[in-house]
Amino acid sequence: MSHSPVMRWLHRFGSLPYFYRVSRIWAWCLALPGLAMAGYGVYAGLAIVPPDYQQGDVFRIIYIHVPSAWLSLFGYTAMAAAGVVALVWRLKIAEIFIIAAAPVGASFTFVALVTGAIWGEPTWGTWWVWDARLTSELILLFLYLGVIVLHQAIESPRTAARACALLAVVGVVNVPIIHYSVVWWNTLHQGSTVRPLGGSTMETDMLVPLLVSALGFTLIFGWLTLWRMRAQLLWRERRSRWVTRMIDNER
């Protein structure tokens, strides 16, 4: 079954020492382009893109708000997928991914909520409103926090990771609710402007920095998660031979 080169390449990531070695390079490969793209996206959003005909300069916060919101959904979906892998195939690397990604995803959710509130105050006249999308995004933040809290409450790392994997899988029901909330309920938050299959209702010169920023933020998410995974990995395997050998070599 694992004869093909692709399967063999995939199977290597089950090995924690191999993953630890390879992830260092990957983290840098994600960090540098990610920071560059996010930096360009935010800079272009602030300085280059023309002001909106209706909102003026206030809309520029979109270049942080929308990528953060996309990543909060992406992060939880990735956690749920890793949860399925962890529960079915019991791969340690999937368990470590869930624990590592949860605080990063929670931070992006928080940034999305706060930048949304900052944007809402001058445009909607209110910091907060209990419309469908804002409420379901807040629920997503609580789901992330639930995963973090559950992990801290259970002593054994493997049991904790399996419990968090189950919680991530159960909570992923919320992600389609958030995505379709602006379709199912006609409340304050506006509908989707960017459609991946064409027909986006945003001008190209505003859309391109947004997409660049979103891609940059995604790479930053990957970088931060990989960094945390490496730390988690070392702590979990601190008594194993490859870790003790590595520490001795570095002394």
Added chain:
Amino acid sequence: MLSVFWAVLQRDLWLAFRQRGAVAHQLLFFVLVVVLFTLGTNADPALLVASAPAIVWMAVLLSLLLSLQRLFQMDHEDGTLDQYRLSPEPLAVIALAKVLAWWTASALTLVIAAPLIGLLLGVPLAATWAMLASLALGTPTLSIVGAIASALTLSLPRAGLLLSLLVFPLYVPVLIFGSGAMHAAIVGLPYVGALELLGALLALAISLGPWAIAAALRVGQY
């Protein structure tokens, strides 16, 4: 498989009947929470009726949360849960039977007591039917989802608080549609749509929930 379901259901109902004091405590808590909410407002009748959906549903939620720990605790302590895990019968079926028994003992009493609470809050008659229907459709979903979280936090310290934190975000859809149905009925709008959505959530919970409960019961026990 059906005989196992029936056997576990009967056993848990008998055990709940022997502990009917606990059920009475929960009922008393439910009524007290509503009374405290009422006293917390200035008992203006219009305000009470308008906030009746929120008060009733929050009281139900809190009462259910308090007795969720009871669901698996006794079996966990005396080893019956280990026997269930080891049995050749599907753990999901056993879990569903336990949740049904728990719902009959805990939530059903609250649903039966709800019209009395509606009277206290001044809820009109048409809205009382909506309240009963929404509670009858919503509380089984709350039981199943709560059972997942209860199984995850089974032997942890401060399990009660952790259970509440985990379960509140998952309870939000039922709360929104349940109190939405009641609110629509009070105002005179059609509420069948919200009830249908509650039914859909119940269908989702009953079909997928027991497997999640079984998986949660097996976490940490290989």
